[in-house]
Amino acid sequence: MSFETVLPYLIVLGKCVFAVAFVMQIVPLLIWGERKGAAYIQDRPGPNRADIMGIRAGGLVHTLNDVVKLVMKEDIVPQHVEKFYWALAPVIAMTVALVTFIVVPFGDTFMGVPLKVSDIDGGLLFVLAMTSLGVYGIMLAGWASNNKFSLLGGLRASAQMVSYELAMGLSAVVIFLGSGSLSLSVIAEQQALPLELGFISIPAFNWNVFSVPGAIAFILFWVAAFAETNRTPFDLPEGEAELVGGYHTEYSSLRFALFFMAEYANMIVASAVTATLFFGGYNVPFLNGETIRANADTLVALIGFGAVPVLLFFSALAWKRRNRPFYRAIAVDDIRHREPKFWTATWLGLAVVHAGVGVLGLSGIIGANGPTGIGPDTVAFVLQLTALALKVLLGCWIMIWVRWTLPRFRYDQLMNLGWRVMLPVALVNVFVAAVWIIVKESLFA
Amino acid sequence: MALPAPRKKLSTPESVYLVEVIKGMFLTMSHVIKNILDQDRFRTIEYPDMRKPMAARYRGAHRLTTRPDGKVKCVACMCCPTICPAKCITIIAGEAADDPAEKFPIEFDIDMLRCIFCGFCVEACPKDAIRMDTKIYEINAYTRQDMVHNKSYMINLMDGLKPEAEDVYRAHPEQAPAGYTFDEKPVA
Numbered sequence: 001m002s003f004e005t006v007l008p009y010l011i012v013l014g015k016c017v018f019a020v021a022f023v024m025q026i027v028p029l030l031i032w033g034e035r036k037g038a039a040y041i042q043d044r045p046g047p048n049r050a051d052i053m054g055i056r057a058g059g060l061v062h063t064l065n066d067v068v069k070l071v072m073k074e075d076i077v078p079q080h081v082e083k084f085y086w087a088l089a090p091v092i093a094m095t096v097a098l099v100t101f102i103v104v105p106f107g108d109t110f111m112g113v114p115l116k117v118s119d120i121d122g123g124l125l126f127v128l129a130m131t132s133l134g135v136y137g138i139m140l141a142g143w144a145s146n147n148k149f150s151l152l153g154g155l156r157a158s159a160q161m162v163s164y165e166l167a168m169g170l171s172a173v174v175i176f177l178g179s180g181s182l183s184l185s186v187i188a189e190q191q192a193l194p195l196e197l198g199f200i201s202i203p204a205f206n207w208n209v210f211s212v213p214g215a216i217a218f219i220l221f222w223v224a225a226f227a228e229t230n231r232t233p234f235d236l237p238e239g240e241a242e243l244v245g246g247y248h249t250e251y252s253s254l255r256f257a258l259f260f261m262a263e264y265a266n267m268i269v270a271s272a273v274t275a276t277l278f279f280g281g282y283n284v285p286f287l288n289g290e291t292i293r294a295n296a297d298t299l300v301a302l303i304g305f306g307a308v309p310v311l312l313f314f315s316a317l318a319w320k321r322r323n324r325p326f327y328r329a330i331a332v333d334d335i336r337h338r339e340p341k342f343w344t345a346t347w348l349g350l351a352v353v354h355a356g357v358g359v360l361g362l363s364g365i366i367g368a369n370g371p372t373g374i375g376p377d378t379v380a381f382v383l384q385l386t387a388l389a390l391k392v393l394l395g396c397w398i399m400i401w402v403r404w405t406l407p408r409f410r411y412d413q414l415m416n417l418g419w420r421v422m423l424p425v426a427l428v429n430v431f432v433a434a435v436w437i438i439v440k441e442s443l444f445a
Numbered sequence: 446m447a448l449p450a451p452r453k454k455l456s457t458p459e460s461v462y463l464v465e466v467i468k469g470m471f472l473t474m475s476h477v478i479k480n481i482l483d484q485d486r487f488r489t490i491e492y493p494d495m496r497k498p499m500a501a502r503y504r505g506a507h508r509l510t511t512r513p514d515g516k517v518k519c520v521a522c523m524c525c526p527t528i529c530p531a532k533c534i535t536i537i538a539g540e541a542a543d544d545p546a547e548k549f550p551i552e553f554d555i556d557m558l559r560c561i562f563c564g565f566c567v568e569a570c571p572k573d574a575i576r577m578d579t580k581i582y583e584i585n586a587y588t589r590q591d592m593v594h595n596k597s598y599m600i601n602l603m604d605g606l607k608p609e610a611e612d613v614y615r616a617h618p619e620q621a622p623a624g625y626t627f628d629e630k631p632v633a
Contacts, residue, residue, distance in 0.1 A: 040476065040481065041473045041477055044487060045484070045487045324484065324485070326491055329491075329494050329496075401474065402466075402470065405473045
């Protein structure tokens with residue numbers, strides 16, 4: 001077997017690992033964001049005790065602590081559960097959450113390799129199919145746990161997901177009415193095209209959300225995404241006030257961790273799909289793939305030098321923190337006194353690194369081997385991945401933000417909203433979208 | 446059966462949830478931004494690194510005061526065990542022939558598991574021998590026996606036997622309540 005025959009498989013494997021790693025790397029970050037965000041919304045400092053060598057990293061170490069805790073905990077298998085399905089449920093939940101990500105493109109191409117794990121023609125259908133499968137994990141967990149609260153949680157989850165899938169699917173219809181394709185990469189590419197207004201062409205603002213039906217579809221899709229991922233205000237399946245813990249009551253240790261991570265993985269995937277459908281996916285506003293590749297040197301220099309003042313500001317902030325009452329209260333020889341110094345040094349170091357990157361851009365060696373070389377491709381890849389990651393993180397932050405702002409819906413309110421508000425609006429919106437497309441084509445074509 | 450509570454009729458913008466949702470989200474976000482910019486807004490006291498300054502009248506763990514010669518001021522008059530509503534004070538009196546006070550406590554035990562911190566013992570004491578001005582609220586032990594504070598423990602209470610509010614105040618006067626004055630340390 002020669003290297004040439006193995007290479008395609010290696011590339012696919014590499015992309016799979018990358019996609020899973022992308023999701024799994026953001027999960028701990030989100031858990032931290034959830035805790036810290038909740039704390040800051042409620043005017044408390046949040047987690048800040050766990051430290052490694054005196055470095056607390058604003059509570060990030062607690063996430064590490066959690067992993068150790070969940071792995072070390074006893075894995076209790078209750079006597080009364082249906083063991084096979086009970087053990088299967090968290091695996092389904094996690095797998096489905098991760099698998100959905102394979103159709104999301106995270107860049108255009110790198111050295112001729114398309115940057116998506118799988119470019120299915122019916123990518124959008126695949127997303128909808130997989131999110132519907134997600135309910136099986138929760139339903140199985142609820143049923144196999146063999147107790148009434150878990151069963152109620154599972155029932156609520158399935159009823160809710162079935163109700164909101166309709167609105168979600170209908171708002172996705174609006175997107176492929178416009179794009180003419182179900183493939184997420186085609187949808188993302190189309191949003192990179194310049195906005196043609198007949199007399200002027202703007203290289204941005206062509207995202208699907210910048211149209212009347214698109215904006216309505218986005219709101220519907222986003223609300224439905226909340227319901228599909230079981231996030232507040234639609235987290236009735238695990239409504240702890242009524243249902244103990246809902247469907248994951250009987251789970252402990254790593255099995256619970258799987259459900260926990262699946263929830264966050266679902267959030268990431270929902271944000272990624274929303275970003276791809278409505279916010280241009282991996283596209284950087286005003287910079288499409290060719291523009292980035294042609295101006296790789298300038299961009300690197302701009303980003304490198306542009307980051308330096310920001311990092312210096314962070315460094316100054318970290319240095320200022322050593323005067324906080326906390327540092328005056330702890331003992332003089334306390335290990336945590338090194339934290340402000342550590343962060344000052346870290347931000348300063350990063351500033352130096354970014355200045356180096358800026359010099360690299362000025363030197364002109366990145367774009368030297370032409371617009372198809374490895375240098376420009378790397379710049380495009382990094383920029384587009386950063387754009388997608390920022391959009392995903394923003395979406396996840398909005399989910400966290402909403403969770404700590406809104407109270408939970410009552411169950412009849414939830415059903416009312418799904419069937420009597422969102423479904424009719426979504427149906428009307430499909431017609432609005434059709435009219436919009438006809439009007440747009442007759443005006444600008 | 447309770448009557449259903451009257452519900453407020455929602456106005457049109459309120460019945461479309463989105464407007465109210467966005468208003469609420471702006472409120473919470475304003476808190477996040479304010480808290481990121483100014484971390485000193487938090488009212489959280491990061492115990493045990495930081496402590497709440499106790500009020501001057503706060504009744505903490507009891508201590509026994511001493512005379513300049515180092516002996517306890519207590520003359521074993523039995524006022525405090527008499528007035529104690531929880532019956533937690535046990536005094537065994539002894540005679541001191543060479544001392545003008547003539548009487549002193551051989552043993553002076555307070556069962557902190559029974560004490561209700563009413564402060565009557567302090568009020569009843571004619572010699573200012575017992576005080577509850579230590580501001581110590583971390584009264585804990587691994588055994589029930591250790592929860593009975595004895596005479597030497599209560600005399601030496603302020604001498605760094607336990608982490609205590611006053612030590613923190615001495616090290617960091619800016620944390621002490623306004624107008625807080627330090628007691629003289631009792632001579633052990």
